[in-house]
Amino acid sequence: MRSFIVCTITLFLFSYGYAFSSAPATAGELAAQFDITRCLKCHEEIAKEYETSAHAVSTGNSRFLRAFREISGKEPDTISAGNKKKVQKACLSCHVPQIDTAPDGLTNYISLLIIKSSLNDTSAQKELAELTVNCRVCHMMQGMPQGKVQPMTIYGPGSNEDEESHKEEYGFDTVTSDYLLSSDFCIVCHDRCPPDLPESMCSSLHARAERHYNVLRYRQPCQKCHMQEKGSVTHSFPVK
Ligand code: HEC
Ligand code: HEC
Ligand code: HEC
Ligand code: HEC
Numbered sequence: 191m192r193s194f195i196v197c198t199i200t201l202f203l204f205s206y207g208y209a210f211s212s213a214p215a216t217a218g219e220l221a222a223q224f225d226i227t228r229c230l231k232c233h234e235e236i237a238k239e240y241e242t243s244a245h246a247v248s249t250g251n252s253r254f255l256r257a258f259r260e261i262s263g264k265e266p267d268t269i270s271a272g273n274k275k276k277v278q279k280a281c282l283s284c285h286v287p288q289i290d291t292a293p294d295g296l297t298n299y300i301s302l303l304i305i306k307s308s309l310n311d312t313s314a315q316k317e318l319a320e321l322t323v324n325c326r327v328c329h330m331m332q333g334m335p336q337g338k339v340q341p342m343t344i345y346g347p348g349s350n351e352d353e354e355s356h357k358e359e360y361g362f363d364t365v366t367s368d369y370l371l372s373s374d375f376c377i378v379c380h381d382r383c384p385p386d387l388p389e390s391m392c393s394s395l396h397a398r399a400e401r402h403y404n405v406l407r408y409r410q411p412c413q414k415c416h417m418q419e420k421g422s423v424t425h426s427f428p429v430k
């Protein structure tokens with residue numbers, strides 16, 4: 191009996207933070223695992239900036255929605271029917287990174303939400319709006335190289351290591367990650383053509399970015415130009 195209780199508690203704890211021991215079954219469950227309501231409440235300034243950023247609307251962007259639908263609907267010579275799901279999953283891995291732990295059925299469901307959203311289905315859009323590149327994606331799921339993160343841990347630049355309020359609010363540890371300050375952190379999502387995708391499919395989407403990164407990546411970290419303004423950090427991710 192005692193071990194049952196311990197198991198249940200552990201399961202609960204693990205499914206609360208990242209990584210999860212139990213896979214989410216529905217889009218709502220997945221969104222709940224990445225819920226940022228409380229992050230936004232305590233981090234008001236950052237919330238304001240973040241909400242104006244492209245990351246906050248990474249699944250609301252009509253150009254992305256349309257491109258995804260086209261790739262899913264048509265059958266270009268370059269993609270066999272069997273590869274279509276793989277391609278969808280590749281798109282989602284950066285545009286909806288939350289799907290990492292989702293079973294195939296849920297990934298397919300989210301693909302369908304994207305297609306419906308591109309056709310102006312407002313309830314699909316609403317569901318999808320909960321799944322963006324958000325605080326938990328960057329500070330928990332992607333906080334260490336290769337996603338090798340601890341459960342229930344917030345990674346930050348380190349000025350507030352072991353932050354008490356995170357411990358009290360969620361039981362989360364706050365750990366310093368130098369990786370977060372490197373270009374490598376951004377490049378996971380911001381570099382070149384995804385694996386398994388023919389170059390021809392990326393030319394209009396990510397090739398311009400690729401040139402940009404290849405020029406810049408070895409000089410200054412991305413954060414220097416896209417997150418730092420007048421000596422402080424901004425989450426609006428300006429492009430200027
Ligand atoms: C390796 C990560 C990654 C993968 C995989 C990926 N994308 Fe992107 N995509 C991005 C990033 C980052 C941006 C925004 C910055 C940029 O333009 O480079 C973007 C931008 C876009 C845009 C342009 C949006 C605009 O505002 O004009 C479209 C369209 C798009 N992606 C569609 C897709 C589709 C469709 C797939 C799957 C075939 C896909 N992406 C796969 C990371 C990725
Ligand atoms: C796209 C990834 C990304 C997203 C999304 C993101 N952050 Fe950050 N955040 C970073 C990076 C990278 C840094 C370190 C920037 C630096 O110091 O140059 C950072 C720094 C911080 C800091 C330290 C600020 C400081 O002044 O030193 C806090 C607090 C923070 N983020 C909270 C949040 C919250 C809350 C959200 C959601 C509203 C959020 N972040 C969303 C990547 C992200
Ligand atoms: C109960 C209030 C509270 C909540 C909820 C909260 N934070 Fe914080 N957080 C703080 C305080 C206070 C600090 C230290 C001062 C500051 O940076 O604002 C901090 C610091 C941080 C830092 C910087 C850590 C470092 O290394 O310097 C990050 C990153 C961060 N929070 C992310 C998050 C994320 C992501 C969430 C949601 C999962 C979240 N916070 C929820 C209060 C909160
Ligand atoms: C988990 C994946 C992911 C990570 C990590 C990430 N981004 Fe992004 N970023 C995206 C996606 C997806 C978009 C495109 C959203 C859209 O569809 O418009 C984007 C958009 C942007 C944009 C806006 C581009 C435009 O055309 O307006 C900037 C700037 C940006 N990211 C900078 C960064 C920087 C700097 C970092 C590292 C500190 C970073 N991103 C980390 C996925 C990511």
Ligand code: HEC
Pocket residue numbers: 373376377380398399400402403406407410411412413414415416429430
């Ligand atoms: C020296 C400053 C600087 C650095 C470092 C830098 N950028 Fe940029 N970035 C810019 C400027 C300026 C623009 C807008 C003009 C343009 O499109 O070239 C831009 C544009 C962008 C865009 C908008 C879409 C696009 O491709 O035009 C994205 C996304 C982006 N940068 C991401 C990144 C990432 C990721 C890194 C790190 C690998 C990075 N940047 C490093 C200055 C910089």
